[in-house]
Amino acid sequence: MGNWKLNLGVLWFGNFLVMAGMTMIIPFLPLYIQELGITDPDRVAFWSGVIFAGNFVTSFLFQPLWGKLADRYGRKMMLLRSGFGMAVVMTLMGFAGDVWHLLLLRMLNGTISGFVPAAVALMSATTPRDKMGFSMGTLQSGGTAGSILGPFIGGLLADWIGFRPIFYITGALLFVASMLAMFVVKEKFDAGKAAVQPNVSVVAGLKELGKIPQLTSLFAVTFLIQFSMLSSMPLIPLFVQHLHPGGENLAFFSGLVGSITGFSNMIASPLLGRLGDRIGQERVLRISLIGAAVMFIPQALVQNVWQLFAARFLLGMFMGGLLPSVNALIRKHTPDGMESRSYSFNSSFLSLGNMVGPTVGGALSGLLTIRGIFLIATAMLFANAVWVSRTLIYRKRGL
Incomplete structure (x- = not known):
């Protein structure tokens, strides 16, 4: 250690x-x-x-x-x-x-x-x-x-x-x-102990982990987080152009919209992780989901690019508590000896969200404006917070 x-x-x-x-x-x-x-x-x-x-x-x-x-x-x-x-x-x-x-x-x-x-x-x-x-x-x-x-x-x-x-x-x-x-990097890995474990296939491993309701909930949360966050990304440059018509440096402003979210995420992640160690990762995850959901609402209402910057910065602060909390909770609920497999399944769900989110967002852009997609993300993140409450927090309390 x-x-x-x-x-x-x-x-x-x-x-x-x-x-x-x-x-x-x-x-x-x-x-x-x-x-x-x-x-x-x-x-x-x-x-x-x-x-x-x-x-x-x-x-x-x-x-x-x-x-x-x-x-x-x-x-x-x-x-x-x-x-x-x-x-x-x-x-x-x-x-x-x-x-x-x-x-x-x-x-x-x-x-x-x-x-x-x-x-x-x-x-x-x-x-x-x-x-x-x-x-x-x-x-x-x-x-x-x-x-x-x-x-x-x-x-x-x-x-x-x-x-x-x-x-x-x-x-x-x-x-x-x-x-x-x-x-x-040092790792204490007991190769002998791992060798005597049953050689379970990938599908059988997923079924075994799927019997743990907290893990299936966390995998779904990871997918929904990525889906919600990335569904609007293909449309951001067009939205910036709409908010900044005839303005210069559109590519710069479009890049800054994405970067400013990542910057605040980078600042908040260690701080919210430390907070989770004190009050519980489940609570930080729920608070972060609700906060991120709320921060999509002003994005649907902004009238200029500077308001969008502010909303995206605050969104990044709450995003900083999402995946770190999920990763900490996965370790908490995964049986010993299956940690890497559990994280890899979670990574697959993350990749799935990375693929499906922008695809669906781009397809919906013909029916909805990006403002509507922001509100859909709000609804999905609120639903995600309810899911976390039911499957992680209330279950933990035995309710």
Whole structure:
């Protein structure tokens, strides 16, 4: 247990680099696709969506397998498998000769990914229980920081050194983070004890975990959180354009709307995690869900871009209490020896929300404006808070 703070520091850095690497391509992906020979605007838009989503599709499918192997062979081993594997694949993206190469590499990257859930599982196994919320919140802030700065760094580097060198740099940084984890991160894993455990299949493992009502509730909460948060994301640039007609720097303002939410999320995650250690993660999760639901209402009513910035900043503060609380509660309710598998299933539900949310939001945009989608997110998050109350808080009290 004495090494948990050192583990947390190294894995925070690793999460930062992984998420920065995943999001760094966002600003220049359509331009890179054009460099690969696709020039028609409609085909560029199509390939951009397919290539970006390819990573999440395979990640959703393969995360449970890596979780099963982590419980059997160790979380650190899966952490290093993912880190070194993504370092190689990310570097190869810089050598892509056409869009099919890039798509297949993105799908391969999703297949071998799993650094973040492995890091969460490893920290949950090495952190003292009374520090679990703080640990999960701090770890979450690393990934959030990477998601915020990744597109910004990618945009700067694209203008400075071109597209392909960015992939080489990202691969090298992921390699460094993996080497650091290999030599510094410590895990107490009883391989002998794990070897005598029944070799349960992925489907059987899901059924076994599904018998624990708290876990099924938490998996559903993760999906609904991501779905609610991301359903409006494809429409944000158009909404900013509507609020700032004829204004300059629309791309900058659109990026800032997303970044400001991540920035406040990064600040709040460790603080709300520490609060959860004091008053209970269930209560922090419910409060955060209600707060996030309320913060979508002013977004549906804003009249200028500055009001939208303020509402999105406050939304990020409450978002900081969501996934860290879920991760701490998953460890609380997961049987010993199945932690990695449980976190991997949760990661699959998170990837599913990442895929379905923007797709449904884009489809509904023809029927509703983004203001209506904000209100739908409010309703879903309120329903989620009721779900948490019934399945986690009242059940805990025996009501």
